[in-house]
Amino acid sequence: MSGNAETFGLSSAVLLGDLCLVWADRMLNESGLDHVVMHRLNPVYDEMRVELMAGQYLDVLEQALATSSVERSLRIARYKSGKYTVERPLHFGAVIAGADAPTLDLFSRYGLPLGEAFQLRDDILGVFGDPSETGKPAGDDLREGKRTVLIAHAVNKASAAQSIEIRKHLGDPHLSPDGVRVLREIIQETGALSEVERIIEMSLAESLAAISSADLDVDAVAVLKDLAIAATRRVL
Amino acid sequence: MSGNAETFGLSSAVLLGDLCLVWADRMLNESGLDHVVMHRLNPVYDEMRVELMAGQYLDVLEQALATSSVERSLRIARYKSGKYTVERPLHFGAVIAGADAPTLDLFSRYGLPLGEAFQLRDDILGVFGDPSETGKPAGDDLREGKRTVLIAHAVNKASAAQSIEIRKHLGDPHLSPDGVRVLREIIQETGALSEVERIIEMSLAESLAAISSADLDVDAVAVLKDLAIAATRRVL
Numbered sequence: 001m002s003g004n005a006e007t008f009g010l011s012s013a014v015l016l017g018d019l020c021l022v023w024a025d026r027m028l029n030e031s032g033l034d035h036v037v038m039h040r041l042n043p044v045y046d047e048m049r050v051e052l053m054a055g056q057y058l059d060v061l062e063q064a065l066a067t068s069s070v071e072r073s074l075r076i077a078r079y080k081s082g083k084y085t086v087e088r089p090l091h092f093g094a095v096i097a098g099a100d101a102p103t104l105d106l107f108s109r110y111g112l113p114l115g116e117a118f119q120l121r122d123d124i125l126g127v128f129g130d131p132s133e134t135g136k137p138a139g140d141d142l143r144e145g146k147r148t149v150l151i152a153h154a155v156n157k158a159s160a161a162q163s164i165e166i167r168k169h170l171g172d173p174h175l176s177p178d179g180v181r182v183l184r185e186i187i188q189e190t191g192a193l194s195e196v197e198r199i200i201e202m203s204l205a206e207s208l209a210a211i212s213s214a215d216l217d218v219d220a221v222a223v224l225k226d227l228a229i230a231a232t233r234r235v236l
Numbered sequence: 237m238s239g240n241a242e243t244f245g246l247s248s249a250v251l252l253g254d255l256c257l258v259w260a261d262r263m264l265n266e267s268g269l270d271h272v273v274m275h276r277l278n279p280v281y282d283e284m285r286v287e288l289m290a291g292q293y294l295d296v297l298e299q300a301l302a303t304s305s306v307e308r309s310l311r312i313a314r315y316k317s318g319k320y321t322v323e324r325p326l327h328f329g330a331v332i333a334g335a336d337a338p339t340l341d342l343f344s345r346y347g348l349p350l351g352e353a354f355q356l357r358d359d360i361l362g363v364f365g366d367p368s369e370t371g372k373p374a375g376d377d378l379r380e381g382k383r384t385v386l387i388a389h390a391v392n393k394a395s396a397a398q399s400i401e402i403r404k405h406l407g408d409p410h411l412s413p414d415g416v417r418v419l420r421e422i423i424q425e426t427g428a429l430s431e432v433e434r435i436i437e438m439s440l441a442e443s444l445a446a447i448s449s450a451d452l453d454v455d456a457v458a459v460l461k462d463l464a465i466a467a468t469r470r471v472l
Contacts (some may be wrong), residue, residue: 008300064244
Protein backbone atom coordinates (compact mmCIF):
# COMPACT_ATOMS: atom_id res chain seq x y z
CA MET A 1 0.00 0.00 0.00
CA SER A 2 2.97 2.36 0.24
CA GLY A 3 3.79 4.85 -2.49
CA ASN A 4 6.68 4.40 -4.88
CA ALA A 5 9.17 7.28 -4.70
CA GLU A 6 10.61 6.71 -8.17
CA THR A 7 7.18 6.59 -9.88
CA PHE A 8 6.13 9.70 -7.98
CA GLY A 9 9.30 11.60 -8.96
CA LEU A 10 9.01 10.58 -12.58
CA SER A 11 5.30 11.41 -12.87
CA SER A 12 5.82 14.77 -11.16
CA ALA A 13 8.72 15.64 -13.49
CA VAL A 14 6.60 14.85 -16.56
CA LEU A 15 3.73 16.99 -15.24
CA LEU A 16 6.11 19.84 -14.42
CA GLY A 17 7.42 19.75 -17.98
CA ASP A 18 3.84 19.85 -19.32
CA LEU A 19 3.04 22.74 -17.01
CA CYS A 20 6.07 24.67 -18.28
CA LEU A 21 4.92 24.13 -21.88
CA VAL A 22 1.51 25.56 -20.96
CA TRP A 23 3.03 28.44 -18.98
CA ALA A 24 5.21 29.35 -21.97
CA ASP A 25 2.03 29.50 -24.07
CA ARG A 26 0.32 31.63 -21.50
CA MET A 27 3.26 34.08 -21.35
CA LEU A 28 3.01 34.48 -25.10
CA ASN A 29 -0.79 34.85 -24.96
CA GLU A 30 -0.49 37.47 -22.22
CA SER A 31 2.47 39.32 -23.75
CA GLY A 32 0.21 42.08 -24.99
CA LEU A 33 1.04 41.46 -28.65
CA ASP A 34 -1.64 42.54 -31.07
CA HIS A 35 -4.19 39.83 -32.21
CA VAL A 36 -3.07 40.22 -35.80
CA VAL A 37 0.59 39.72 -34.86
CA MET A 38 -0.33 36.67 -32.74
CA HIS A 39 -2.16 35.19 -35.71
CA ARG A 40 1.00 35.52 -37.83
CA LEU A 41 3.23 34.32 -35.00
CA ASN A 42 1.41 31.18 -33.88
CA PRO A 43 2.36 29.02 -36.91
CA VAL A 44 6.05 29.90 -36.39
CA TYR A 45 5.83 29.08 -32.70
CA ASP A 46 4.00 25.78 -33.30
CA GLU A 47 6.43 24.76 -36.03
CA MET A 48 9.40 25.55 -33.81
CA ARG A 49 8.03 23.38 -31.02
CA VAL A 50 7.27 20.45 -33.34
CA GLU A 51 10.81 20.67 -34.76
CA LEU A 52 12.24 20.72 -31.25
CA MET A 53 10.35 17.56 -30.25
CA ALA A 54 11.44 15.88 -33.48
CA GLY A 55 15.08 16.84 -32.92
CA GLN A 56 14.99 15.73 -29.32
CA TYR A 57 13.47 12.42 -30.40
CA LEU A 58 16.22 11.90 -32.99
CA ASP A 59 18.76 12.56 -30.23
CA VAL A 60 17.12 9.99 -27.92
CA LEU A 61 16.84 7.48 -30.77
CA GLU A 62 20.50 7.88 -31.77
CA GLN A 63 21.59 7.31 -28.18
CA ALA A 64 19.45 4.14 -28.00
CA LEU A 65 20.76 2.82 -31.32
CA ALA A 66 24.33 3.78 -30.33
CA THR A 67 25.28 4.16 -33.99
CA SER A 68 28.09 6.42 -35.17
CA SER A 69 26.82 8.06 -38.34
CA VAL A 70 28.26 11.54 -38.84
CA GLU A 71 25.44 12.36 -41.24
CA ARG A 72 22.75 11.45 -38.70
CA SER A 73 24.47 13.34 -35.92
CA LEU A 74 24.60 16.43 -38.13
CA ARG A 75 20.88 16.10 -38.87
CA ILE A 76 20.17 16.01 -35.13
CA ALA A 77 22.34 19.11 -34.63
CA ARG A 78 20.27 20.79 -37.33
CA TYR A 79 16.83 19.89 -35.93
CA LYS A 80 17.56 20.03 -32.26
CA SER A 81 19.69 23.15 -32.14
CA GLY A 82 20.13 24.66 -35.58
CA LYS A 83 16.49 25.57 -35.88
CA TYR A 84 15.55 25.95 -32.26
CA THR A 85 18.56 27.91 -31.02
CA VAL A 86 19.06 30.46 -33.79
CA GLU A 87 16.87 30.28 -36.93
CA ARG A 88 13.41 30.08 -35.33
CA PRO A 89 14.00 32.69 -32.61
CA LEU A 90 15.16 35.08 -35.37
CA HIS A 91 12.01 34.26 -37.37
CA PHE A 92 9.99 34.79 -34.22
CA GLY A 93 11.27 38.33 -33.75
CA ALA A 94 11.15 39.06 -37.48
CA VAL A 95 7.50 37.99 -37.76
CA ILE A 96 6.56 40.17 -34.78
CA ALA A 97 8.29 43.11 -36.48
CA GLY A 98 6.42 42.36 -39.74
CA ALA A 99 9.51 41.35 -41.77
CA ASP A 100 9.08 40.30 -45.42
CA ALA A 101 9.82 36.85 -46.93
CA PRO A 102 13.38 37.71 -48.16
CA THR A 103 14.32 38.77 -44.61
CA LEU A 104 12.99 35.49 -43.18
CA ASP A 105 14.95 33.64 -45.85
CA LEU A 106 18.11 35.58 -44.98
CA PHE A 107 17.69 34.63 -41.32
CA SER A 108 17.49 30.96 -42.36
CA ARG A 109 20.69 31.22 -44.40
CA TYR A 110 22.40 32.99 -41.50
CA GLY A 111 20.73 31.03 -38.67
CA LEU A 112 20.86 27.39 -39.76
CA PRO A 113 24.64 27.06 -40.19
CA LEU A 114 25.17 29.18 -37.09
CA GLY A 115 22.83 27.00 -35.02
CA GLU A 116 24.65 23.87 -36.16
CA ALA A 117 28.00 25.46 -35.32
CA PHE A 118 26.59 26.43 -31.92
CA GLN A 119 25.63 22.80 -31.28
CA LEU A 120 29.02 21.51 -32.44
CA ARG A 121 30.74 23.96 -30.07
CA ASP A 122 28.44 22.61 -27.35
CA ASP A 123 29.54 19.07 -28.19
CA ILE A 124 33.22 20.05 -27.88
CA LEU A 125 32.58 21.83 -24.56
CA GLY A 126 30.67 18.74 -23.33
CA VAL A 127 33.93 16.79 -23.65
CA PHE A 128 36.74 19.36 -23.29
CA GLY A 129 34.98 22.17 -21.43
CA ASP A 130 36.35 23.55 -18.17
CA PRO A 131 33.75 22.80 -15.45
CA SER A 132 34.52 26.13 -13.73
CA GLU A 133 33.45 27.90 -16.95
CA THR A 134 30.66 25.65 -18.30
CA GLY A 135 29.13 24.85 -14.93
CA LYS A 136 28.81 21.21 -16.02
CA PRO A 137 30.91 18.27 -14.74
CA ALA A 138 33.93 17.47 -16.96
CA GLY A 139 33.17 14.87 -19.64
CA ASP A 140 29.43 14.86 -18.93
CA ASP A 141 28.52 13.94 -22.53
CA LEU A 142 30.96 11.01 -22.40
CA ARG A 143 29.31 9.63 -19.28
CA GLU A 144 25.86 9.95 -20.93
CA GLY A 145 27.17 8.32 -24.10
CA LYS A 146 25.79 11.12 -26.30
CA ARG A 147 26.05 10.39 -30.02
CA THR A 148 27.42 13.74 -31.13
CA VAL A 149 29.17 14.58 -34.40
CA LEU A 150 32.44 14.69 -32.43
CA ILE A 151 31.93 11.16 -31.09
CA ALA A 152 30.75 9.84 -34.47
CA HIS A 153 33.99 11.06 -36.08
CA ALA A 154 36.14 9.56 -33.33
CA VAL A 155 34.35 6.20 -33.56
CA ASN A 156 34.71 6.12 -37.35
CA LYS A 157 38.42 6.97 -37.33
CA ALA A 158 39.44 4.89 -34.30
CA SER A 159 42.08 2.15 -34.59
CA ALA A 160 41.23 -1.35 -33.29
CA ALA A 161 42.87 -0.54 -29.94
CA GLN A 162 41.11 2.80 -29.68
CA SER A 163 37.75 1.17 -30.51
CA ILE A 164 38.15 -1.15 -27.56
CA GLU A 165 38.79 1.82 -25.26
CA ILE A 166 35.75 3.68 -26.64
CA ARG A 167 33.48 0.67 -26.14
CA LYS A 168 34.83 0.30 -22.63
CA HIS A 169 34.32 3.92 -21.49
CA LEU A 170 31.69 5.70 -23.60
CA GLY A 171 28.32 5.81 -21.84
CA ASP A 172 29.70 4.53 -18.52
CA PRO A 173 27.78 6.51 -15.89
CA HIS A 174 30.63 5.98 -13.43
CA LEU A 175 33.37 7.07 -15.83
CA SER A 176 36.46 8.15 -13.84
CA PRO A 177 38.62 11.24 -14.57
CA ASP A 178 41.17 8.79 -16.05
CA GLY A 179 38.50 7.38 -18.39
CA VAL A 180 37.58 10.92 -19.45
CA ARG A 181 41.27 11.60 -20.19
CA VAL A 182 41.58 8.42 -22.31
CA LEU A 183 38.52 9.33 -24.39
CA ARG A 184 39.69 12.93 -24.82
CA GLU A 185 43.02 11.72 -26.15
CA ILE A 186 41.33 9.39 -28.63
CA ILE A 187 39.07 12.22 -29.82
CA GLN A 188 42.16 14.36 -30.42
CA GLU A 189 44.37 11.61 -31.91
CA THR A 190 41.70 10.42 -34.39
CA GLY A 191 41.45 13.99 -35.71
CA ALA A 192 37.77 14.20 -34.62
CA LEU A 193 38.39 17.39 -32.64
CA SER A 194 40.13 19.24 -35.49
CA GLU A 195 37.51 17.96 -37.96
CA VAL A 196 34.67 19.37 -35.85
CA GLU A 197 36.57 22.65 -35.36
CA ARG A 198 36.90 22.78 -39.16
CA ILE A 199 33.11 22.28 -39.64
CA ILE A 200 32.43 25.03 -37.09
CA GLU A 201 34.67 27.46 -38.98
CA MET A 202 33.02 26.56 -42.30
CA SER A 203 29.53 27.02 -40.88
CA LEU A 204 30.52 30.29 -39.28
CA ALA A 205 31.91 31.49 -42.62
CA GLU A 206 28.67 30.45 -44.38
CA SER A 207 26.65 32.32 -41.81
CA LEU A 208 28.75 35.48 -42.08
CA ALA A 209 28.64 35.30 -45.89
CA ALA A 210 24.82 35.35 -45.80
CA ILE A 211 24.97 38.58 -43.80
CA SER A 212 27.59 40.22 -46.00
CA SER A 213 25.61 39.59 -49.17
CA ALA A 214 22.42 41.11 -47.74
CA ASP A 215 21.33 44.73 -47.89
CA LEU A 216 21.15 45.31 -44.16
CA ASP A 217 21.51 48.35 -41.99
CA VAL A 218 25.00 48.74 -40.46
CA ASP A 219 23.83 48.30 -36.86
CA ALA A 220 22.02 45.05 -37.73
CA VAL A 221 25.14 43.67 -39.42
CA ALA A 222 27.25 44.45 -36.35
CA VAL A 223 24.80 42.72 -33.98
CA LEU A 224 24.46 39.63 -36.18
CA LYS A 225 28.25 39.33 -36.57
CA ASP A 226 28.78 39.61 -32.82
CA LEU A 227 26.10 36.97 -32.24
CA ALA A 228 27.78 34.61 -34.71
CA ILE A 229 31.17 34.97 -33.05
CA ALA A 230 29.71 34.66 -29.54
CA ALA A 231 27.78 31.49 -30.45
CA THR A 232 30.76 29.65 -31.93
CA ARG A 233 33.94 30.87 -30.20
CA ARG A 234 32.59 30.68 -26.67
CA VAL A 235 34.04 28.70 -23.76
CA LEU A 236 30.77 28.33 -21.83
CA MET B 237 27.78 1.23 -25.44
CA SER B 238 24.39 -0.35 -26.15
CA GLY B 239 21.17 1.60 -25.80
CA ASN B 240 18.75 1.13 -22.93
CA ALA B 241 15.28 0.06 -24.10
CA GLU B 242 13.48 1.32 -21.00
CA THR B 243 15.11 4.78 -21.10
CA PHE B 244 14.35 5.02 -24.80
CA GLY B 245 10.69 4.05 -24.33
CA LEU B 246 10.23 6.44 -21.45
CA SER B 247 11.92 9.39 -23.20
CA SER B 248 9.92 8.75 -26.37
CA ALA B 249 6.64 8.60 -24.43
CA VAL B 250 7.37 11.94 -22.74
CA LEU B 251 8.22 13.55 -26.09
CA LEU B 252 5.07 12.11 -27.67
CA GLY B 253 3.00 13.62 -24.88
CA ASP B 254 4.70 17.00 -25.42
CA LEU B 255 4.08 16.73 -29.14
CA CYS B 256 0.37 16.04 -28.53
CA LEU B 257 0.14 19.14 -26.32
CA VAL B 258 1.66 21.21 -29.15
CA TRP B 259 -0.55 19.57 -31.80
CA ALA B 260 -3.65 20.36 -29.73
CA ASP B 261 -2.53 24.00 -29.66
CA ARG B 262 -1.95 23.96 -33.38
CA MET B 263 -5.42 22.51 -34.06
CA LEU B 264 -6.91 25.34 -32.06
CA ASN B 265 -4.72 27.94 -33.80
CA GLU B 266 -5.69 26.54 -37.21
CA SER B 267 -9.38 26.06 -36.42
CA GLY B 268 -10.32 29.18 -38.35
CA LEU B 269 -11.74 30.93 -35.29
CA ASP B 270 -11.67 34.70 -35.48
CA HIS B 271 -8.66 36.49 -33.86
CA VAL B 272 -10.96 38.30 -31.45
CA VAL B 273 -12.58 35.01 -30.36
CA MET B 274 -9.15 33.40 -29.95
CA HIS B 275 -8.08 36.30 -27.74
CA ARG B 276 -11.10 35.65 -25.47
CA LEU B 277 -10.62 31.89 -25.62
CA ASN B 278 -6.91 31.55 -24.84
CA PRO B 279 -7.15 32.42 -21.12
CA VAL B 280 -9.89 29.76 -20.69
CA TYR B 281 -7.81 27.19 -22.54
CA ASP B 282 -4.63 27.98 -20.58
CA GLU B 283 -6.47 27.91 -17.26
CA MET B 284 -8.08 24.56 -18.10
CA ARG B 285 -4.70 23.05 -18.90
CA VAL B 286 -3.08 24.38 -15.73
CA GLU B 287 -5.98 22.98 -13.66
CA LEU B 288 -5.62 19.63 -15.38
CA MET B 289 -1.89 19.41 -14.56
CA ALA B 290 -2.63 20.43 -10.97
CA GLY B 291 -5.39 17.81 -10.63
CA GLN B 292 -3.23 15.14 -12.18
CA TYR B 293 -0.41 16.05 -9.80
CA LEU B 294 -2.75 15.80 -6.80
CA ASP B 295 -3.77 12.36 -8.06
CA VAL B 296 -0.14 11.23 -8.36
CA LEU B 297 0.70 12.71 -4.95
CA GLU B 298 -2.26 11.01 -3.24
CA GLN B 299 -1.22 7.67 -4.71
CA ALA B 300 2.36 8.17 -3.45
CA LEU B 301 1.20 9.21 0.03
CA ALA B 302 -1.34 6.35 0.07
CA THR B 303 -3.55 8.32 2.47
CA SER B 304 -7.28 7.79 2.71
CA SER B 305 -8.78 11.25 3.11
CA VAL B 306 -12.26 11.49 1.59
CA GLU B 307 -11.94 15.27 1.48
CA ARG B 308 -8.67 15.13 -0.46
CA SER B 309 -10.03 12.54 -2.89
CA LEU B 310 -13.04 14.76 -3.57
CA ARG B 311 -10.75 17.72 -4.23
CA ILE B 312 -8.85 15.63 -6.78
CA ALA B 313 -12.16 14.61 -8.41
CA ARG B 314 -13.01 18.30 -8.64
CA TYR B 315 -9.72 19.45 -10.17
CA LYS B 316 -8.90 16.49 -12.31
CA SER B 317 -12.34 15.76 -13.73
CA GLY B 318 -14.90 18.22 -12.43
CA LYS B 319 -13.33 21.14 -14.20
CA TYR B 320 -11.64 19.39 -17.10
CA THR B 321 -14.45 17.03 -18.12
CA VAL B 322 -17.52 19.23 -17.91
CA GLU B 323 -17.17 22.81 -16.63
CA ARG B 324 -14.24 24.04 -18.75
CA PRO B 325 -15.41 22.46 -22.04
CA LEU B 326 -18.78 24.18 -21.53
CA HIS B 327 -16.98 27.48 -20.85
CA PHE B 328 -14.90 26.84 -23.94
CA GLY B 329 -17.96 26.58 -26.19
CA ALA B 330 -19.77 29.39 -24.38
CA VAL B 331 -16.85 31.81 -24.81
CA ILE B 332 -16.64 30.98 -28.52
CA ALA B 333 -20.36 31.73 -28.81
CA GLY B 334 -19.87 35.02 -26.93
CA ALA B 335 -21.88 34.04 -23.82
CA ASP B 336 -22.23 36.54 -20.96
CA ALA B 337 -20.93 36.16 -17.38
CA PRO B 338 -24.21 34.78 -15.89
CA THR B 339 -24.21 31.99 -18.50
CA LEU B 340 -20.60 31.07 -17.66
CA ASP B 341 -21.57 31.07 -13.99
CA LEU B 342 -24.56 28.80 -14.70
CA PHE B 343 -22.27 26.37 -16.52
CA SER B 344 -20.03 26.27 -13.44
CA ARG B 345 -22.98 25.54 -11.14
CA TYR B 346 -24.19 22.85 -13.56
CA GLY B 347 -20.77 21.54 -14.61
CA LEU B 348 -18.76 21.27 -11.40
CA PRO B 349 -21.06 18.89 -9.49
CA LEU B 350 -21.70 16.96 -12.69
CA GLY B 351 -17.98 16.58 -13.37
CA GLU B 352 -17.40 15.31 -9.84
CA ALA B 353 -20.29 12.86 -10.21
CA PHE B 354 -18.79 11.74 -13.54
CA GLN B 355 -15.46 11.01 -11.81
CA LEU B 356 -17.16 9.17 -8.93
CA ARG B 357 -19.04 7.01 -11.47
CA ASP B 358 -15.68 6.37 -13.10
CA ASP B 359 -14.24 5.27 -9.76
CA ILE B 360 -17.13 2.81 -9.26
CA LEU B 361 -16.72 1.44 -12.78
CA GLY B 362 -12.96 1.07 -12.18
CA VAL B 363 -13.79 -1.42 -9.42
CA PHE B 364 -17.18 -2.92 -10.35
CA GLY B 365 -17.31 -2.27 -14.11
CA ASP B 366 -17.93 -5.09 -16.57
CA PRO B 367 -14.76 -5.39 -18.72
CA SER B 368 -16.89 -6.22 -21.79
CA GLU B 369 -18.60 -2.82 -21.39
CA THR B 370 -15.83 -0.60 -20.03
CA GLY B 371 -13.06 -2.06 -22.19
CA LYS B 372 -10.77 -2.05 -19.11
CA PRO B 373 -9.61 -5.11 -17.11
CA ALA B 374 -11.80 -5.86 -14.05
CA GLY B 375 -10.53 -4.18 -10.89
CA ASP B 376 -7.92 -2.12 -12.71
CA ASP B 377 -8.03 0.75 -10.18
CA LEU B 378 -7.52 -1.76 -7.34
CA ARG B 379 -4.39 -3.11 -8.97
CA GLU B 380 -3.04 0.42 -9.46
CA GLY B 381 -3.91 1.29 -5.87
CA LYS B 382 -5.77 4.46 -6.90
CA ARG B 383 -6.81 6.64 -3.95
CA THR B 384 -10.37 7.35 -5.04
CA VAL B 385 -13.26 8.61 -2.91
CA LEU B 386 -14.66 5.07 -3.02
CA ILE B 387 -11.44 3.60 -1.63
CA ALA B 388 -11.05 6.36 0.95
CA HIS B 389 -14.52 5.57 2.34
CA ALA B 390 -13.82 1.84 2.43
CA VAL B 391 -10.47 2.34 4.22
CA ASN B 392 -12.05 4.67 6.77
CA LYS B 393 -14.97 2.34 7.55
CA ALA B 394 -13.06 -0.96 7.46
CA SER B 395 -12.97 -3.26 10.50
CA ALA B 396 -9.58 -4.48 11.77
CA ALA B 397 -9.92 -7.70 9.73
CA GLN B 398 -10.99 -5.80 6.61
CA SER B 399 -8.07 -3.34 7.00
CA ILE B 400 -5.64 -6.25 6.91
CA GLU B 401 -7.20 -7.48 3.65
CA ILE B 402 -7.07 -3.99 2.13
CA ARG B 403 -3.40 -3.57 3.03
CA LYS B 404 -2.70 -6.98 1.55
CA HIS B 405 -4.44 -6.49 -1.80
CA LEU B 406 -4.79 -2.81 -2.68
CA GLY B 407 -2.09 -1.69 -5.15
CA ASP B 408 -0.86 -5.24 -5.80
CA PRO B 409 -0.03 -5.22 -9.54
CA HIS B 410 -0.55 -9.00 -9.65
CA LEU B 411 -3.92 -8.92 -7.88
CA SER B 412 -5.87 -12.11 -8.70
CA PRO B 413 -9.61 -12.29 -9.53
CA ASP B 414 -10.10 -13.63 -5.99
CA GLY B 415 -8.31 -10.60 -4.56
CA VAL B 416 -10.54 -8.33 -6.65
CA ARG B 417 -13.60 -10.17 -5.27
CA VAL B 418 -12.40 -9.73 -1.66
CA LEU B 419 -11.85 -5.98 -2.12
CA ARG B 420 -15.20 -5.55 -3.89
CA GLU B 421 -16.98 -7.23 -0.98
CA ILE B 422 -15.23 -4.97 1.53
CA ILE B 423 -16.18 -1.88 -0.49
CA GLN B 424 -19.83 -3.02 -0.43
CA GLU B 425 -19.88 -4.22 3.22
CA THR B 426 -18.32 -1.01 4.57
CA GLY B 427 -21.08 0.98 2.86
CA ALA B 428 -18.52 2.80 0.67
CA LEU B 429 -20.33 1.85 -2.53
CA SER B 430 -23.73 3.09 -1.38
CA GLU B 431 -22.15 6.24 0.08
CA VAL B 432 -20.52 7.10 -3.26
CA GLU B 433 -23.79 6.32 -5.11
CA ARG B 434 -25.47 8.73 -2.70
CA ILE B 435 -22.94 11.50 -3.43
CA ILE B 436 -23.44 10.93 -7.17
CA GLU B 437 -27.22 11.33 -6.81
CA MET B 438 -26.79 14.48 -4.71
CA SER B 439 -24.36 16.01 -7.21
CA LEU B 440 -26.66 15.09 -10.10
CA ALA B 441 -29.60 16.73 -8.31
CA GLU B 442 -27.48 19.88 -7.68
CA SER B 443 -26.52 19.98 -11.32
CA LEU B 444 -30.12 19.56 -12.55
CA ALA B 445 -31.34 22.18 -10.06
CA ALA B 446 -28.93 24.73 -11.55
CA ILE B 447 -30.48 24.09 -14.97
CA SER B 448 -34.09 24.25 -13.73
CA SER B 449 -33.58 27.59 -12.02
CA ALA B 450 -32.09 29.18 -15.14
CA ASP B 451 -33.88 30.98 -17.91
CA LEU B 452 -32.77 28.70 -20.75
CA ASP B 453 -34.27 27.77 -24.08
CA VAL B 454 -36.18 24.44 -24.03
CA ASP B 455 -33.79 22.68 -26.41
CA ALA B 456 -30.75 23.65 -24.33
CA VAL B 457 -32.40 22.32 -21.16
CA ALA B 458 -33.14 18.98 -22.84
CA VAL B 459 -29.54 18.60 -24.04
CA LEU B 460 -28.04 19.52 -20.67
CA LYS B 461 -30.38 17.12 -18.82
CA ASP B 462 -29.50 14.28 -21.19
CA LEU B 463 -25.80 15.02 -20.73
CA ALA B 464 -26.16 14.96 -16.94
CA ILE B 465 -27.93 11.60 -16.97
CA ALA B 466 -25.50 10.13 -19.52
CA ALA B 467 -22.48 11.24 -17.49
CA THR B 468 -23.63 9.74 -14.19
CA ARG B 469 -25.83 6.70 -14.94
CA ARG B 470 -23.53 5.15 -17.53
CA VAL B 471 -22.03 1.66 -17.45
CA LEU B 472 -19.02 2.46 -19.64
